[in-house]
Amino acid sequence: MKMTGQITLKGRGIVEGSCKAEALVSTKPISFLGDIDPKTGKVIGKNLDIYGECITDKVLCFPHGHGSTVGSYVLYALAKNKLAPKAIVNEKADPVIVVGAVIANIPMIDKIDIGSIKTGEIVEIDAYKGIIKILEKKEV
Amino acid sequence: MYLTKEEERIYNGELGWAKQVCMKILVKLGDLFGAERLIPIGSAHVSGVSYKTLGEAPIDFLEALASANEKTMVEATLNPQSLDPEYLRKRLPKQLLERQLDILRSFEKMGFKQTYTCTPYYIRETEKNSHLAWAESSAVVYANSVLGAWTNREGGPSALAAAIIGKTPDCGMHKAVNRKPNILVQVEEAPKSEIEYGALGIFLGKVLEDKIPLIKGLKNPTAEDLKQLGAALGSAGMVNMFHYKEDETKTEGLEKFTVEPKNITETIVELSTAESPSKPDLVFVGCPHCSLSEIRKIANVVYGKKIRDNIDFWVCTSRHIKERAKGYVHKIEASGAKVITDTCAVVTWTDKLGIKTIMTNSAKTAHYAPTLNKANTILAPLEECLKTALKE
Numbered sequence: 001m002k003m004t005g006q007i008t009l010k011g012r013g014i015v016e017g018s019c020k021a022e023a024l025v026s027t028k029p030i031s032f033l034g035d036i037d038p039k040t041g042k043v044i045g046k047n048l049d050i051y052g053e054c055i056t057d058k059v060l061c062f063p064h065g066h067g068s069t070v071g072s073y074v075l076y077a078l079a080k081n082k083l084a085p086k087a088i089v090n091e092k093a094d095p096v097i098v099v100g101a102v103i104a105n106i107p108m109i110d111k112i113d114i115g116s117i118k119t120g121e122i123v124e125i126d127a128y129k130g131i132i133k134i135l136e137k138k139e140v
Numbered sequence: 141m142y143l144t145k146e147e148e149r150i151y152n153g154e155l156g157w158a159k160q161v162c163m164k165i166l167v168k169l170g171d172l173f174g175a176e177r178l179i180p181i182g183s184a185h186v187s188g189v190s191y192k193t194l195g196e197a198p199i200d201f202l203e204a205l206a207s208a209n210e211k212t213m214v215e216a217t218l219n220p221q222s223l224d225p226e227y228l229r230k231r232l233p234k235q236l237l238e239r240q241l242d243i244l245r246s247f248e249k250m251g252f253k254q255t256y257t258c259t260p261y262y263i264r265e266t267e268k269n270s271h272l273a274w275a276e277s278s279a280v281v282y283a284n285s286v287l288g289a290w291t292n293r294e295g296g297p298s299a300l301a302a303a304i305i306g307k308t309p310d311c312g313m314h315k316a317v318n319r320k321p322n323i324l325v326q327v328e329e330a331p332k333s334e335i336e337y338g339a340l341g342i343f344l345g346k347v348l349e350d351k352i353p354l355i356k357g358l359k360n361p362t363a364e365d366l367k368q369l370g371a372a373l374g375s376a377g378m379v380n381m382f383h384y385k386e387d388e389t390k391t392e393g394l395e396k397f398t399v400e401p402k403n404i405t406e407t408i409v410e411l412s413t414a415e416s417p418s419k420p421d422l423v424f425v426g427c428p429h430c431s432l433s434e435i436r437k438i439a440n441v442v443y444g445k446k447i448r449d450n451i452d453f454w455v456c457t458s459r460h461i462k463e464r465a466k467g468y469v470h471k472i473e474a475s476g477a478k479v480i481t482d483t484c485a486v487v488t489w490t491d492k493l494g495i496k497t498i499m500t501n502s503a504k505t506a507h508y509a510p511t512l513n514k515a516n517t518i519l520a521p522l523e524e525c526l527k528t529a530l531k532e
Contacts, residue, residue: 014168038197069275069295070188073198080200095169099297102164103201 013130017107021086024058031067032074041083060085065097075100158208162301170309184303187275188296190222190487191240202246213306256482257458273302277374284381327357338503339407341372350378411506414516420499426456427502439468453477
């Protein structure tokens with residue numbers, strides 16, 4: 001594995017905020033109700049490629065949300081339990097995730113090509129401007 | 141999105157956290173769907189009330205809102221919860237009741253009406269062309285299609301936010317241009333019973349995605365038939381509205397889709413997962429909640445008869461309708477059947493009551509019960525449901 005330079009991707013800011021953390025990338029949509037355990041922050045959806053990982057303090061990247069609107073409340077519960085992700089990056093924002101990010105106060109951006117981010121990369125989010133910077137690009 | 145000065149103050153938190161978070165929900169959703177402003181609503185209807193479907197996750201959020209002393213700004217009704225006041229409370233574990241009551245207390249404190257029904261339109265008529273913020277897909281489709289009111293399909297949290305602010309983003313179904321049919325559905329043979337209307341809805345829900353159909357070929361549907369059609373459309377797909385009046389709109393240039401009789405019969409077979417013949421543990425009528433005329437119809441058939449041993453027969457409706465239908469309710473309950481308010485088979489724990497097979501005249505229930513109730517289903521018209529439930 002070698003490290004290459006910094007990459008900046010421009011999307012759209014949804015919920016304001018900024019942070020720097022490690023990326024966790026799911027190639028599949030996430031239903032927070034059922035896929036994430038609000039008591040541990042662990043991914044419990046068995047069909048997800050990040051099954052068993054913990055989303056806490058990560059920049060969670062996934063294409064979009066789906067499933068029950070109760071999923072919004074799961075994000076709030078995660079935040080209250082201090083188990084929430086540091087930020088959310090989507091390809092296409094959908095109401096369940098947007099509402100969840102608002103009530104849990106999690107910075108969120110969308111219109112980002114998730115495929116260009118890899119799990120484990122350190123990324124910087126500026127959700128005021130809708131920007132994600134990949135600080136250390138991993139190449140396998 | 142353009143906000144008034146007052147809205148901006150709320151958005152910036154000058155009127156406290158709870159109002160701010162509700163305003164942010166509406167504004168962010170409005171931005172997402174291209175709304176230019178917020179519009180006042182006539183009422184809000186909130187889903188996500190049953191502890192069975194919600195679980196623990198929302199309890200903290202609801203408590204936080206309630207303890208911030210926020211109140212609803214408009215008439216705000218609640219969807220069914222997981223228990224009824226008389227019957228199921230006694231049969232299910234106490235800790236479930238306690239958690240359910242925690243949820244209800246928060247809603248009550250915020251000024252929500254304790255309606256616990258999926259048919260708020262039976263309690264108070266909506267005004268034609270009024271703007272609403274309703275969750276509960278069956279009520280959304282019914283409001284848009286039958287009542288002529290205008291509402292998006294809200295989620296639980298966005299309907300809650302709309303109730304607290306008294307407004308909703310002006311987008312989607314609130315725009316006349318988005319309410320026109322964009323597909324012509326020709327039904328070759330008119331549905332003959334409520335289960336055929338329901339099956340038509342399930343079939344179309346799966347193929348139409350979020351299109352708005354003009355459905356031709358229905359013959360004098362009753363309001364209850366349309367309720368079954370809409371509930372099924374809403375549960376199997378993302379349809380928010382249908383048109384059904386023959387002369388309503390121009391059909392030129394619309395994409396066409398034909399429903400053959402076999403599409404409906406095959407859907408009914410698919411929705412009945414129990415091996416035939418099998419005996420149901422529960423016969424359930426009232427999804428969506430029964431109207432007064434449905435209660436009357438049931439009362440007239442069951443009066444003077446008894447239901448079979450080892451079978452539960454639930455007729456689910458709202459408190460409001462039960463109160464108005466007292467005479468009929470007495471006739472129904474004299475047979476051993478239960479007229480249950482505030483809840484229904486889908487949002488309570490039928491599995492914890494040992495119910496493995498549910499017979500129903502609701503395609504929506506038949507669609508959900510295998511996953512939400514871990515039960516097999518028999519979909520049959522009301523007459524057949526009653527025949528199965530009653531002693532010879």
